[in-house]
Amino acid sequence: MEVMTHASTFLLPPSPPSGSNGHPLTYALVVLNQRLPRFAPLLWSHARLRVCADGGANRIYDEMPRLFPDQDPLDVRNRYKPDVIKGDMDSIRDDVKEFYSNLEVKIVDEADDQDTTDLHKCVAFICDNRPTLDKSNQLCILVAGALGGRFDHEVGNINVLYRFSNTRIVLLSDDCLIYLLPRTHSHEIFVLKSVEGPHCGLIPAGAPSASTTTTGLKWNLDDTAMSFGGLISTSNIALEEKITVLSDSDLLWTISIRHPNKKI
Numbered sequence: 001m002e003v004m005t006h007a008s009t010f011l012l013p014p015s016p017p018s019g020s021n022g023h024p025l026t027y028a029l030v031v032l033n034q035r036l037p038r039f040a041p042l043l044w045s046h047a048r049l050r051v052c053a054d055g056g057a058n059r060i061y062d063e064m065p066r067l068f069p070d071q072d073p074l075d076v077r078n079r080y081k082p083d084v085i086k087g088d089m090d091s092i093r094d095d096v097k098e099f100y101s102n103l104e105v106k107i108v109d110e111a112d113d114q115d116t117t118d119l120h121k122c123v124a125f126i127c128d129n130r131p132t133l134d135k136s137n138q139l140c141i142l143v144a145g146a147l148g149g150r151f152d153h154e155v156g157n158i159n160v161l162y163r164f165s166n167t168r169i170v171l172l173s174d175d176c177l178i179y180l181l182p183r184t185h186s187h188e189i190f191v192l193k194s195v196e197g198p199h200c201g202l203i204p205a206g207a208p209s210a211s212t213t214t215t216g217l218k219w220n221l222d223d224t225a226m227s228f229g230g231l232i233s234t235s236n237i238a239l240e241e242k243i244t245v246l247s248d249s250d251l252l253w254t255i256s257i258r259h260p261n262k263k264i
């Protein structure tokens with residue numbers, strides 16, 4: 001079985017290409033209609049394509065200038081200009097729409113589709129435009145503001161991980177990140193201790209697992225069954241720099257993101 005490796009390098013400042021990086025990723029960013037995480041500018045700087053999901057455009061317009069209080073808000077808005085705004089357009093404000101259309105941002109109204117979420121629409125758009133991104137690199141979609149807030153939205157955001165299970169997608173909030181570990185691969189997760197951990201979890205959200213085996217955790221699983229209503233792994237601790245996971249079921253991996261001023 002092929003090994004899939006994972007590392008949250010998007011939480012570190014961008015570094016010049018070293019040549020030794022085995023499988024570099026090309027990042028795209030989706031900004032949702034939730035308070036921007038404090039590291040939104042960092043995610044933005046990693047991304048080659050920046051897409052706002054409907055009211056996510058209000059967040060960039062309103063909140064990016066607040067993250068740079070010493071700078072002219074107009075300069076900040078011109079600098080953090082999305083490539084695309086997409087959704088059913090029931091949340092973007094008129095003034096925000098006008099501001100970005102004057103900057104010639106592509107605005108795609110899909111109000112006709114009331115069966116998929118704005119995040120789904122944005123991820124589908126990015127996947128359709130994958131060929132125009134770097135062809136030699138694998139695509140990884142970062143989603144800012146995906147957790148916390150309304151529970152139906154949170155679950156809808158998690159469902160997008162399953163709907164697009166062949167694409168790397170990372171859901172982020174200020175406090176944690178989540179991605180899917182497809183059962184088609186064994187997984188090696190490299191924990192970047194300066195920015196993430198130690199709290200972590202492995203969740204059999206889509207279907208129970210009859211057998212999951214891990215290494216590197218405080219409470220490892222050894223050919224263990226997991227299911228909702230039975231055992232799921234929450235409040236686990238990442239002990240090693242490398243965590244390995246092998247499962248007969250798709251699992252969600254989640255790990256805490258460190259706050260600069262907090263003890264853990």
Ligand SMILES: Nc1ncnc2c1ncn2[C@@H]1O[C@H](COP(=O)(O)OP(=O)(O)OP(=O)(O)O)[C@@H](O)[C@H]1O
Pocket residue numbers: 032033034053054055056087088090091092116117118119120145146147148149150151153154157
């Ligand atoms: N409270 C929230 N919690 C988590 N995610 C949210 C929340 N509010 C919005 N989102 C995310 O931001 C996207 C855009 O939300 P927006 O408020 O612009 O439109 P919406 O009409 O509420 O969402 P949708 O059209 O997808 O049902 C949503 O698709 C969802 O992914």
Ligand SMILES: Cc1ncc(C[n+]2csc(CCO)c2C)c(N)n1
Pocket residue numbers: 087088113114115116117118
């Ligand atoms: C069973 C079912 N439940 C809810 C919706 C409504 N819905 C789902 S996604 C979405 C957002 C569109 O931007 C809306 C309104 C539906 N269509 N089907």
